Amino acid sequence: MEQHETLGMIVKKSRQNKKLRQIEVSKSASISRNYLSDIENDRYTPSLKTFIRLASVLELDLNLLAKMTEIQVKYSGEESKCTTN
Numbered sequence: 001m002e003q004h005e006t007l008g009m010i011v012k013k014s015r016q017n018k019k020l021r022q023i024e025v026s027k028s029a030s031i032s033r034n035y036l037s038d039i040e041n042d043r044y045t046p047s048l049k050t051f052i053r054l055a056s057v058l059e060l061d062l063n064l065l066a067k068m069t070e071i072q073v074k075y076s077g078e079e080s081k082c083t084t085n
Contacts, residue, residue: 012040
């Protein structure tokens, strides 16, 4: 299985590329720093409203949502095809 970027990885990489600290992004997106950390580490998936605020702060392309959905569908389909012997 090929490695794919998760939403959390993309958010974290974008924040780091902009040389922003979690506290700066979290305040601008009106979320807690802990919640941002949880998103970046894929412990939580943000709501659409929260993701749009993060995308605005980090200048992310909202087409990313369509890409992430395609990846999720692709990999969940592959997992359901797996069988154990």
